[in-house]
Amino acid sequence: GVRDFGSPVRVNQLGYLQSGPKRATYVTDETSPLDWRLLDATDAVVAHGRTMPYGADAMSGTSVQLIDFKRYEGSGDGYRLAVGDQLSEPFAIGNNIYQSLSQDALEYFYNNRSGIPIEAQYVGAERARAAGHLGVAPNKGDTSVPCLPGTCTYSLDVRGGWYDAGDHGKYVVNGALAAWQLLDQYEQSGDVTLKIPEAGNTIPDLLDEAKWEIDFLLRMQAPSGLVHHKIHDEKWTGLPLRPDADPQQRYLYPVSTAATLNLAAVGARCARVYAQWDKALAGRCLTAAEKAWKAAVQNPAIYAPDGGEGGGAYDDTKVTDEFSWAAAELLTATGQQSYRKAITTRFDAAEGFSWRDTGGLADLALARVPRALPRAEYKAVVDRIARAAGVYLDDLQAQGYPNPYLPADGKYVWGSNSAVANNAMIMGLAYTLTDRSRYLEGALESLDYLLGRNAINQSYVTGYGERDSHNQHHRFWAKSLDPTLPSPAPGSLAGGPNSGLQDPVAQRGLQGCAPATCYLDNIGSYSTNEVAVNWNSALAWITAFADRQSHE
Numbered sequence: 001g002v003r004d005f006g007s008p009v010r011v012n013q014l015g016y017l018q019s020g021p022k023r024a025t026y027v028t029d030e031t032s033p034l035d036w037r038l039l040d041a042t043d044a045v046v047a048h049g050r051t052m053p054y055g056a057d058a059m060s061g062t063s064v065q066l067i068d069f070k071r072y073e074g075s076g077d078g079y080r081l082a083v084g085d086q087l088s089e090p091f092a093i094g095n096n097i098y099q100s101l102s103q104d105a106l107e108y109f110y111n112n113r114s115g116i117p118i119e120a121q122y123v124g125a126e127r128a129r130a131a132g133h134l135g136v137a138p139n140k141g142d143t144s145v146p147c148l149p150g151t152c153t154y155s156l157d158v159r160g161g162w163y164d165a166g167d168h169g170k171y172v173v174n175g176a177l178a179a180w181q182l183l184d185q186y187e188q189s190g191d192v193t194l195k196i197p198e199a200g201n202t203i204p205d206l207l208d209e210a211k212w213e214i215d216f217l218l219r220m221q222a223p224s225g226l227v228h229h230k231i232h233d234e235k236w237t238g239l240p241l242r243p244d245a246d247p248q249q250r251y252l253y254p255v256s257t258a259a260t261l262n263l264a265a266v267g268a269r270c271a272r273v274y275a276q277w278d279k280a281l282a283g284r285c286l287t288a289a290e291k292a293w294k295a296a297v298q299n300p301a302i303y304a305p306d307g308g309e310g311g312g313a314y315d316d317t318k319v320t321d322e323f324s325w326a327a328a329e330l331l332t333a334t335g336q337q338s339y340r341k342a343i344t345t346r347f348d349a350a351e352g353f354s355w356r357d358t359g360g361l362a363d364l365a366l367a368r369v370p371r372a373l374p375r376a377e378y379k380a381v382v383d384r385i386a387r388a389a390g391v392y393l394d395d396l397q398a399q400g401y402p403n404p405y406l407p408a409d410g411k412y413v414w415g416s417n418s419a420v421a422n423n424a425m426i427m428g429l430a431y432t433l434t435d436r437s438r439y440l441e442g443a444l445e446s447l448d449y450l451l452g453r454n455a456i457n458q459s460y461v462t463g464y465g466e467r468d469s470h471n472q473h474h475r476f477w478a479k480s481l482d483p484t485l486p487s488p489a490p491g492s493l494a495g496g497p498n499s500g501l502q503d504p505v506a507q508r509g510l511q512g513c514a515p516a517t518c519y520l521d522n523i524g525s526y527s528t529n530e531v532a533v534n535w536n537s538a539l540a541w542i543t544a545f546a547d548r549q550s551h552e
């Protein structure tokens with residue numbers, strides 16, 4: 001049947017910063033301007049104006065008009081936009097709207113920690129659970145994990161870290177990217193107060209959370225210096241399943257050059273960021289990073305394969321980009337000029353960055369440490385990031401549901417929401433580096449898309465917005481399969497529309513979908529509706545940025 005997306009007036013269902021852009025989208029075949037009204041919580045009209053015709057929006061397959069209500073300067077809750085008798089979902093206007101979201105986006109990580117009990121005092125009784133994978137039956141445990149038979153003869157203690165997503169695997173490449181993004185968030189926006197066991201120690205809470213993953217990543221390094229690509233169950237388990245009830249045998253999967261270089265990169269970032277907070281960790285990180293770098297140089301082409309059973313592949317057969325990123329992080333951490341010649345990639349807007357494409361991260365590393373490069377070269381780094389931000393801003397402004405993700409092949413990828421957030425991050429960073437306010441506007445307007453101003457009137461963040469995603473694919477947050485289990489924690493970002501329809505639920509329900517509509521808030525649709533650490537780290541970065549900007 002025809003899908004019902006509710007009101008044609010599409011807004012950021014969380015709300016708008018008082019000091020930020022305030023725009024909305026109206027779905028209509030009408031081509032001439034129409035009247036819009038802004039209503040406050042008492043239904044009084046507090047602003048009005050005319051819509052701006054836009055036309056057909058390629059990614060959504062619908063025609064729209066745009067609404068700009070920036071000149072309204074009030075604040076409060078329960079606003080709605082109206083066109084004729086069509087009312088939007090309610091939203092707030094104020095400068096604190098991103099505060100609790102930016103905290104929740106980070107609490108996601110504690111909730112998904114492996115190897116530690118998740119306690120009610122931090123997450124509430126409903127989401128508390130026993131520690132997973134410490135070797136207590138029926139878990140086989142991550143405290144002594146053998147290699148996949150025939151691939152090596154040792155076992156490693158790889159306890160801890162975060163579960164990847166809705167599954168119980170732990171994968172180095174995207175785990176490292178997530179930890180890296182938390183460290184970069186710290187450098188960009190400072191700390192966020194968290195409800196975690198380490199709160200109150202001498203280290204910023206955000207760095208405590210990142211350390212939980214970094215300790216795991218360090219454990220994944222083999223004696224050779226190479227790093228195991230991943231550790232996961234022998235076979236896929238079903239849903240629902242609590243982590244501590246997983247009975248599967250788990251294996252260490254073979255080392256890869258990509259995983260090794262991810263440890264080199266995040267290890268170097270760790271050494272630099274923790275230097276003033278935790279000298280012991282900073283030292284361990286640098287030693288591991290340098291050892292990993294040398295091992296990767298000697299083994300430059302060990303690729304993780306596609307396919308396999310029981311866990312994600314995270315396959316990658318091009319690692320020139322990982323070499324370049326690691327070299328840039330090592331240069332900024334050590335000042336050793338020898339790393340400069342190994343930096344071979346630049347930020348490329350069309351590629352962006354992801355767990356697979358890390359070439360752009362070299363420029364992001366260099367941007368953090370001006371003194372690591374001669375002045376003219378540092379300026380070139382800033383120019384490249386600004387140019388990429390300019391491309392994302394153009395992509396955003398070209399769309400009826402403005403957002404900075406506009407794939408050249410016209411197909412949305414698995415985890416498209418993380419591409420939106422990561423491209424927004426580039427605009428946020430460009431604003432910081434250049435002080436050009438159009439990049440700030442673009443970064444902030446991108447959040448509107450994630451929070452409801454989109455083709456399906458969906459807030460992709462649990463607990464934020466009237467029509468929020470709350471059935472993400474997760475083995476413990478599986479209330480829609482078992483009412484005694486919890487729903488996803490607030491602040492959990494769904495992967496988002498994916499043209500690939502790579503799961504049976506999407507294949508049944510989304511045939512022929514326009515790219516930006518290929519999404520179902522159904523727990524079975526892992527290719528459109530999973531959560532993942534490297535997606536929530538993107539959400540955390542951009543919401544912390546938005547929160548910080550609104551207070552400056």
Ligand code: G3I
Binds near residue numbers: 164165311312356495
């Ligand atoms: O790299 C190519 C790019 O060159 C091309 O232009 C583009 C267009 O199709 O595709 C890109 O490859 C995609 C790749 O991700 C990198 O973005 C693949 O199509 C896409 O299928 C692949 O999806 C990954 C998915 O696993 C399937 O392997 C997601 O990024 C990744 O987030 C997801 O991760 C899963 C784990 O396997 C298991 N745990 C849960 C986790 C989240 O769903």
Ligand code: 9MR
Binds near residue numbers: 165239
């Ligand atoms: O639950 C798994 C999810 O985390 C992965 O992203 C996804 C793709 O690799 O696979 C899911 O596991 C399913 C498996 O692929 C096929 N059998 C059913 C599993 C649970 O839905």
